[in-house]
Amino acid sequence: APHLYGTREDHLLPDDELRELVSDLGGLDRDRAVDAAYFERRLPVLRADLRVCETYRWRPRAPLRCPMTAFSASRDALASAPQTEAWRAYTSGSFLRRHLDGGHFFLNGGPSRDRLLRQLRDELDHVRTGPDAGPQPVNARRNAPWTS
Numbered sequence: 001a002p003h004l005y006g007t008r009e010d011h012l013l014p015d016d017e018l019r020e021l022v023s024d025l026g027g028l029d030r031d032r033a034v035d036a037a038y039f040e041r042r043l044p045v046l047r048a049d050l051r052v053c054e055t056y057r058w059r060p061r062a063p064l065r066c067p068m069t070a071f072s073a074s075r076d077a078l079a080s081a082p083q084t085e086a087w088r089a090y091t092s093g094s095f096l097r098r099h100l101d102g103g104h105f106f107l108n109g110g111p112s113r114d115r116l117l118r119q120l121r122d123e124l125d126h127v128r129t130g131p132d133a134g135p136q137p138v139n140a141r142r143n144a145p146w147t148s
Contacts, residue, residue: 001083001084001086001087001089001090002056002058002090003058003086004083004086005053005054005056005058006053006054006055006056006057006058007054008050008053008054009054010050010054011047011048011050011051011054015043018043018046018047019036019039022039022046024077025076025077025078025103025104025105026075026103026104026105027104027105027108063089063090063091063092064090064091064092064093065091065092065093066091066093067091067093067094067095067096067123067127068087068088068090068091068093068094068095068096069095069096069097069098069119069120069123070084070085070087070088070095070096070097070098071084071097071098071099071100071116071119072084072097072098072099072100073099073100073101073102073103073104073106073112074099074100074101074102075101075102075103075104076102076103076104076106077103077104078104079104081097081099084097085097096123098116098119100112100115100116
């Protein structure tokens with residue numbers, strides 16, 4: 001949740017230590033040259049992403065007025081279930097927390113990614129059509145007004 005950002009300084013780590021951190025989180029196989037080459041190409045983007053997360057300063061504001069769904073992974077050392085649950089304060093609408101198997105990089109593939117994508121599709125269909133609208137034809141979904 002936004003008020004929990006800014007407590008780390010990983011973007012300042014030397015390359016070797018940052019590589020170690022990513023590896024410990026399950027995002028890099030140290031024994032594969034392909035992963036090492038991929039990591040090297042993505043290092044500037046990773047540092048920029050970390051810098052934004054670590055220097056962000058939260059300011060109180062009114063909660064959103066829409067439904068919110070937050071996802072967490074069972075073995076994520078950086079985003080625990082309670083930290084994910086903290087998003088609840090940021091909406092006056094309904095809040096749902098989904099908990100999937102995996103680590104910090106569960107989105108990179110496997111059954112948890114497939115489950116996440118199915119749940120996102122279902123959530124978006126529910127928001128678009130409402131709980132009692134029933135199934136929509138494929139073309140109606142593809143051309144729904146909220147996609148423009």
